[in-house]
Amino acid sequence: MWGIIRQRIVSRGGxxxxxxxxxxxxxxxxxxxxASRSYSSAAKEMTVRDALNSALDEEMSADPKVFxxxxxxxxxxxxxxxxKGLLDKYGPDRVRDTPITEAGFAGxxxxxxxxxxxxxxEFMTFNFSMQAIDHIINSAAKxxxxxxxxxxxxxxxxxxxxxAAGVGAQHSQCYAAWFGSCPGxxxxxxxxxxxARGLLKxxxxxxxxxxxxxxxxxxxxxxxxxxxxxxxxxxxPIGKAKIEREGKDVTITAFSKMVGxxxxxxxxxxxxxxxxxxxxxxxxxxxxxxTINASVRKTNxxxxxxxxxPQHGVGAEICASIxxxxxxxxxxxxxxxxxxxxPMPYAAxxxxxxxxxxxxxxxAAKRACHRSVPIAATA
Amino acid sequence: xxxxxxxxxxxxxxxxxxxxxTLQEFANQCFGNKFDNGKGRQMPIHYGSTKHNYFTVAxxxxxxxxxxxxxAYALKMEERDACTVTYFGDGGTSTGDFHAAxxxxxxxxxxxxxxxxxxxxxxxxxxxxxxxSDGIVVxxxxxxxxxxxxxGNDALAMYNAVNEARTMxxxxxxxxxxxxxxxxxxxxxxxxxxxxxxxxDEIEWWRMAQDxxxxxxxxxxxxxxxxxxxxxxxxxxVRKQVLNAIQVAEKVExxxxxxxFTDVYDFPPPNLCEQExxxxxxxxxxxxxxxxxxxx
Numbered sequence: 001m002w003g004i005i006r007q008r009i010v011s012r013g014g015x016x017x018x019x020x021x022x023x024x025x026x027x028x029x030x031x032x033x034x035a036s037r038s039y040s041s042a043a044k045e046m047t048v049r050d051a052l053n054s055a056l057d058e059e060m061s062a063d064p065k066v067f068x069x070x071x072x073x074x075x076x077x078x079x080x081x082x083x084k085g086l087l088d089k090y091g092p093d094r095v096r097d098t099p100i101t102e103a104g105f106a107g108x109x110x111x112x113x114x115x116x117x118x119x120x121x122e123f124m125t126f127n128f129s130m131q132a133i134d135h136i137i138n139s140a141a142k143x144x145x146x147x148x149x150x151x152x153x154x155x156x157x158x159x160x161x162x163x164a165a166g167v168g169a170q171h172s173q174c175y176a177a178w179f180g181s182c183p184g185x186x187x188x189x190x191x192x193x194x195x196a197r198g199l200l201k202x203x204x205x206x207x208x209x210x211x212x213x214x215x216x217x218x219x220x221x222x223x224x225x226x227x228x229x230x231x232x233x234x235x236x237p238i239g240k241a242k243i244e245r246e247g248k249d250v251t252i253t254a255f256s257k258m259v260g261x262x263x264x265x266x267x268x269x270x271x272x273x274x275x276x277x278x279x280x281x282x283x284x285x286x287x288x289x290x291t292i293n294a295s296v297r298k299t300n301x302x303x304x305x306x307x308x309x310p311q312h313g314v315g316a317e318i319c320a321s322i323x324x325x326x327x328x329x330x331x332x333x334x335x336x337x338x339x340x341x342x343p344m345p346y347a348a349x350x351x352x353x354x355x356x357x358x359x360x361x362x363x364a365a366k367r368a369c370h371r372s373v374p375i376a377a378t379a
Numbered sequence: 380x381x382x383x384x385x386x387x388x389x390x391x392x393x394x395x396x397x398x399x400x401t402l403q404e405f406a407n408q409c410f411g412n413k414f415d416n417g418k419g420r421q422m423p424i425h426y427g428s429t430k431h432n433y434f435t436v437a438x439x440x441x442x443x444x445x446x447x448x449x450x451a452y453a454l455k456m457e458e459r460d461a462c463t464v465t466y467f468g469d470g471g472t473s474t475g476d477f478h479a480a481x482x483x484x485x486x487x488x489x490x491x492x493x494x495x496x497x498x499x500x501x502x503x504x505x506x507x508x509x510x511x512s513d514g515i516v517v518x519x520x521x522x523x524x525x526x527x528x529x530x531g532n533d534a535l536a537m538y539n540a541v542n543e544a545r546t547m548x549x550x551x552x553x554x555x556x557x558x559x560x561x562x563x564x565x566x567x568x569x570x571x572x573x574x575x576x577x578x579x580d581e582i583e584w585w586r587m588a589q590d591x592x593x594x595x596x597x598x599x600x601x602x603x604x605x606x607x608x609x610x611x612x613x614x615x616x617v618r619k620q621v622l623n624a625i626q627v628a629e630k631v632e633x634x635x636x637x638x639x640f641t642d643v644y645d646f647p648p649p650n651l652c653e654q655e656x657x658x659x660x661x662x663x664x665x666x667x668x669x670x671x672x673x674x675x
Binding site: 067093096098099101103104105106107108109110111112113114115116117119134135138139143144145146147148149150151183184286289 | 384386415416417418420421425427428429434435437439442444445446447448449450451452453454456463475476478479480482483486487638641642643648649
């Protein structure tokens with residue numbers, strides 16, 4: 001009730017212009033309000049949630065055309081609190097709570113983007129994006145091509161993707177492979193807070209449709225962030241993977257939460273004398289084929305890792321890319337680790353077995369290196 | 380000039396013609412030749428023109444309705460003296476997008492005009508099989524949108540309704556729904572023979588008795604602003620222009636091969652470069668397998 005009254009007051013008196021003017025004055029952004037308060041010269045830590053919130057705040061402050069739309073993004077501060085504080089700061093014209101229709105608000109977002117605004121559309125989870133997928137693909141992704149360059153669609157679709165914990169089959173699917181197959185879309189999957197900040201800012205500034213796949217379980221995790229990453233002009237390039245850990249015996253590719261698992265597996269492997277190189281894909285489309293191929297040409301062995309279903313997955317595409325570009329460099333077949341080929345079960349013990357665990361990654365890496373017993377000394 | 384942004388279906392080339400798209404441009408799009416501003420990407424009659432504020436027509440039914448609402452939201456945010464307009468048929472109102480768009484437009488209070496061409500048929504589906512509500516106008520009301528039903532075959536009534544709708548939409552920042560009752564006298568498309576699913580005399584009756592162009596012509600003739608001679612001269616002149624545009628468009632070459640690969644990436648990635656190279660090589664080696672008017 002209050003939300004509706006407030007909406008009427010702010011938007012009726014004719015003050016969207018005032019709101020726009022205020023935004024144009026470059027309000028000093030205070031990411032520190034949301035990040036942890038450590039002002040020493042040691043690396044600052046920031047949760048992924050705060051990273052996303054600060055990125056949204058800074059981009060909305062810098063460009064009055066950016067606005068947020070989705071269920072519960074305003075009054076509720078965001079279903080996962082990613083848009084916390086933004087309604088108070090920018091008003092209901094720029095932080096829109098929507099009725100329950102993903103197809104509806106995705107279509108409306110696309111229409112606003114056709115006109116030239118820059119909507120950031122939140123799906124409460126990407127499972128609900130299936131309701132809107134016609135607008136994402138047919139109205140957004142294909143428009144630049146179908147209009148021969150006349151229509152560009154500067155829209156971002158963001159939200160949590162993949163499995164959370166104990167949410168069952170209809171809330172746990174990973175959509176990286178589906179969206180990653182469409183020309184005309186960019187698909188990003190951040191892991192750390194730096195990824196979250198840099199990639200979301202890049203996505204919002206990008207003139208084309210971007211699908212931004214977050215992870216609910218990563219929202220609360222803290223990562224160190226450099227001073228450079230905290231600057232409001234910080235941006236990461238779309239289409240470049242990051243080598244999280246260098247190694248020489250086996251390459252492990254991963255994205256989102258699985259990067260953390262891969263790093264844990266690499267630690268375990270190191271103790272057993274195997275040096276794993278972990279690649280954080282960051283970008284599902286465009287896929288950084290050159291970084292992956294260069295790494296495999298160095299290590300000669302590959303393990304692909306993802307949480308989603310195995311058939312037609314991201315790992316399948318990486319395998320194909322390696323076969324096409326670096327076949328002679330492989331010393332062993334590619335090991336593909338993915339989620340189980342079943343809808344996600346609910347019971348905790350079953351759920352644990354339906355997604356890759358660190359032990360699965362370690363075993364796969366060893367298989368790729370033809371070793372099932374630890375070796376006594378490193379090479 | 381006052382502005383509008385149009386999110387159309389595909390029976391509105393009249394709107395685009397009125398805005399200034401030429402007969403030649405229409406013909407070029409239908410033939411997908413190298414002068415088509417859509418670079419041959421789209422099926423015929425899927426026109427679009429940014430310079431005329433006419434969003435490129437999509438094949439997906441009803442998706443243009445929420446797009447128009449989103450663009451209207453943008454106009455409202457920028458306080459422009461403009462509104463958006465979107466057209467759809469009786470069939471399009473069955474889609475989820477129609478429901479979501481009208482609901483949102485009412486909640487967000489945006490300047491959009493929804494024009495439903497209720498012509499009684501969605502290909503072979505008569506409106507009795509499409510919905511059981513009292514047409515579309517009651518649905519607009521149900522969502523809290525000011526709605527009106529108009530005789531769609533009466534040009535002056537439509538003009539007045541839309542004029543008033545525009546004033547209300549912009550002045551009061553609210554959506555308006557206009558249900559224009561009419562009849563699809565023609566077939567759905569050139570692939571359709573509608574005598575297969577409806578009686579020929581029904582079609583004839585509507586064509587003879589209710590044709591909107593005929594009605595308007597009789598009115599202006601009665602006013603002394605038009606005559607039978609002017610009519611036959613005008614018809615034959617326009618017919619010549621259309622036939623000429625078609626003949627010209629048919630002879631123009633198709634877009635060059637490189638346009639197959641543009642407008643997806645700003646710089647083509649290696650896989651696309653390879654594909655283009657291998658296509659050119661194939662054409663070079665086996666020219667007899669490709670049409671002679673292929674532009675490299």
